[in-house]
Amino acid sequence: MRTLYGIGYSPWTEKARWALDHHRVEYRYREHTPLLGELALRWRTPKGSRPSVPLLVEDDGATTGSFAIARRAEARGQGAPLFPEAALPTIQRWEAVSDRVLAIGRSSVVRRMAGSSAVQRETLPGFIPGPLRGVFAPSAAMGARFIASKHRADSDPDAALRETVLPALEQLRAELHGRPYLEGGFTYADVTASAMVQLVEPVADRWLPLGPAMRETWRHEALTSAFPDLVEWRDALYAKHRQP
Ligand SMILES: N[C@@H](CCC(=O)N[C@@H](CS)C(=O)NCC(=O)O)C(=O)O
Numbered sequence: 001m002r003t004l005y006g007i008g009y010s011p012w013t014e015k016a017r018w019a020l021d022h023h024r025v026e027y028r029y030r031e032h033t034p035l036l037g038e039l040a041l042r043w044r045t046p047k048g049s050r051p052s053v054p055l056l057v058e059d060d061g062a063t064t065g066s067f068a069i070a071r072r073a074e075a076r077g078q079g080a081p082l083f084p085e086a087a088l089p090t091i092q093r094w095e096a097v098s099d100r101v102l103a104i105g106r107s108s109v110v111r112r113m114a115g116s117s118a119v120q121r122e123t124l125p126g127f128i129p130g131p132l133r134g135v136f137a138p139s140a141a142m143g144a145r146f147i148a149s150k151h152r153a154d155s156d157p158d159a160a161l162r163e164t165v166l167p168a169l170e171q172l173r174a175e176l177h178g179r180p181y182l183e184g185g186f187t188y189a190d191v192t193a194s195a196m197v198q199l200v201e202p203v204a205d206r207w208l209p210l211g212p213a214m215r216e217t218w219r220h221e222a223l224t225s226a227f228p229d230l231v232e233w234r235d236a237l238y239a240k241h242r243q244p
Helices: 011-022 038-044 066-076 085-114 117-123 130-150 157-176 188-199 212-218 221-226 228-241
Strands: 003-006 028-031 055-058 061-064
Touching: 003 011, 011 066, 011 085, 011 188, 038 055, 061 066, 066 188, 085 117, 085 130, 085 157, 085 188, 085 212, 117 130, 117 212, 157 188, 157 221, 157 228, 188 228, 221 228
Parallel strands: 003 028
Antiparallel strands: 003 055, 055 061
């Protein structure tokens, strides 16, 4: 059975799931637990690739990275293409920006996670029963620190937000210019660019469920006030193109 390993709150995992669902590719989803799941992740990752999720494991091999998984979904699945030839330069440009912005988001989230036992409890694996979640919360904090060191988290995520995220969102606003799509129709450029809006205001639980503490951790009040149009754009994309 085709299996996608991911992290439920990660926008990279969401990009891969969106593409797989768009192309109606069947798969089962398995949650990856940072640190605890590292050995299994390394074992499943193809030689020469960096072990990270999302990771798609199929009978004939494994694909790592949201972009490669989305392309694989397009090759395997059905429905309107997300990677039309003419849109490739736009898609690749926004993919690079999105990857950098999401890395800053991860740095910011893992830093906040390390100091919040509420977020730590929410991100523990589901099999840990309610009364024990407080006891196990520090293991989630260790997982967050592990991610920070493995992915070399920005030492000053707030500065990176100002210097990189803000201009990226302004650029997105300018390029959209009030239109529903970055290209003539819905493409992966919209999927990858809209993932950045998760740092502004996480999308509703209906699409990507988050615990209340994790939701607050992603959200940036100043960005929410500055970019309501991008939140509206992202929500309209989800309403039209994302199956719950
Ligand atoms: N460029 C990659 C980035 C993937 C990535 O950074 N994944 C992180 C998400 S936090 C991860 O795997 N973290 C868990 C771990 O490394 O154990 C993509 O598009 O999928």
